[in-house]
Amino acid sequence: MRLLADQVRVRVPATSANLGPGFDALGVALGLHDELVVRAVASPGVSVSVTGEGAGQVPDDERHLVVQAVRLALDHVGAPQAGLVLECRNAIPHGRGLGSSAAAVVAGIAAARGLISEPEALDDATVLALATQMEGHPDNAAPAVLGGATVAWTSSAGAVRAAALAVHADLVPVVMVPPTHLSTTAARGVLPEQVPHRDAAAQAGRAALLVEALGRRPELLLDATEDRLHQEYRRRVMPDSLALVDALRARGVAAVVSGAGPTVLALARLLPDEGAAGPGGARTDADAAIAEAFGGVLGGWTIRALPVDAAGVQVDAGGRPIG
Numbered sequence: 608m609r610l611l612a613d614q615v616r617v618r619v620p621a622t623s624a625n626l627g628p629g630f631d632a633l634g635v636a637l638g639l640h641d642e643l644v645v646r647a648v649a650s651p652g653v654s655v656s657v658t659g660e661g662a663g664q665v666p667d668d669e670r671h672l673v674v675q676a677v678r679l680a681l682d683h684v685g686a687p688q689a690g691l692v693l694e695c696r697n698a699i700p701h702g703r704g705l706g707s708s709a710a711a712v713v714a715g716i717a718a719a720r721g722l723i724s725e726p727e728a729l730d731d732a733t734v735l736a737l738a739t740q741m742e743g744h745p746d747n748a749a750p751a752v753l754g755g756a757t758v759a760w761t762s763s764a765g766a767v768r769a770a771a772l773a774v775h776a777d778l779v780p781v782v783m784v785p786p787t788h789l790s791t792t793a794a795r796g797v798l799p800e801q802v803p804h805r806d807a808a809a810q811a812g813r814a815a816l817l818v819e820a821l822g823r824r825p826e827l828l829l830d831a832t833e834d835r836l837h838q839e840y841r842r843r844v845m846p847d848s849l850a851l852v853d854a855l856r857a858r859g860v861a862a863v864v865s866g867a868g869p870t871v872l873a874l875a876r877l878l879p880d881e882g883a884a885g886p887g888g889a890r891t892d893a894d895a896a897i898a899e900a901f902g903g904v905l906g907g908w909t910i911r912a913l914p915v916d917a918a919g920v921q922v923d924a925g926g927r928p929i930g
Contacts, residue, residue: 608685608723613922614646615721619714620754620916621699622706623780624746627832627863628813628819630748632758632830633772634706636750637780641710642699643673645718647689660697660707672708672741676715677722679737701787704866705741706764709747713920715824717752721924732768734920735759747866754919756821767801773822774915779891781873782865786907789845794867795916798840806835821874826873828861828892840866851900858896875912 621639625631641660653674655667665671669678673693681688699707716737720729729737731752738748745759749769759769813833820831841864842849848869855862855873865872875891892911901908 608684608725608728610647610686610689610722612642612722613648614924615718616642616644616696616923617714618642618920618921619710619717619751622709622747622866623704623782623870624706624749624866625834625837625863626756626817626836626872626874627834627861628810628817628836629746630810630836631744631757632745632749632760633756633814633817634759635702635756635774635780636670636754636916636919637782638916639698639705639782639911640916641695641699641707641714641715643696644694645673645677645715645722647722648692649808650690653691653693655693655695657695658858659695661695662697662700663923664701672711673715673718674811676712676738676741677719679741680716680719680729681723681798682732683733683737684719684725685807686723689747692835700784702790703784704789704794704864704868704870705782706747706751709742709751709910710739712741713748713751717920717922718773719920735769736767745769750919752919754917755915758818765851767807772818775822775825777877778804778825778915779875779877779912780915781875781893781897783851783871783873783892784814784834784909784911785803785847785869785871785895787847787869789867789869791867797844798837802836810834810836825874825876827912828876829856829859832861832863832865832874841868843927854900855893855896858899860893862893862898880899 620636624634701707721724730871739745749757749759817831820827845868861874873894
């Protein structure tokens, strides 16, 4: 395998995993993107520049997640390593449960696909497998690769798989992003090793119902997003987020913790284009409840209605540097 292109541009979406009951399995790609340019150069070493989210905070050397992912993918296909120049323009918040690390990993592997002479060696299934190897679970990586809503799993033979799920045209994800960060490690650290059988049984039923609600019957989303497996256990590390989830669900909104949090995700429905637009520009059936829950005081929270990103990661070999 050889390097064919010396420059590639990648666009990768934010993602929200779990969606309530679909723990480590369900996810959706959102219309919020990181963009990056990777250049392979003859001189050794790495140069990383970052604007936007993570600027001045993420590593600017071989430890950068995109660089690690490029290296892993090139090794996987037997392509030579090269010096790398990486330009990142990041819009996905870090440490907020919107898949920033999965986006970086998927972007790096996809960048390697754009650089090599036989890109089919890094097809979507391989990108997902390598991303899961780095991430530990496929729930964010799958929608980042495929776009839309996905369900991901690991087969009994250890193969990582994902399938696309239907998404109703009226579905509008609304993200409520707090000013605080929370690491995935901290969020996972409070989860118990075992849960009651009745909770596990209820969770399985809700996850199955969520697939139907996402694609065909969004009026069922409130019931379908009920969770008994992880959110309540995380209350002590994100009390404000869970209080907001409680307040919104009490008002009929299908609100959940986005991924490992602390962002809150509302799966709202688009309303006819009448009157004032809600947060982010789209008018949804959750707008009034969100406004009431916040009481006019955002306290550093950012509210955005985002479209579902149907495309997933996009690669343009020979893309121009970000200006």
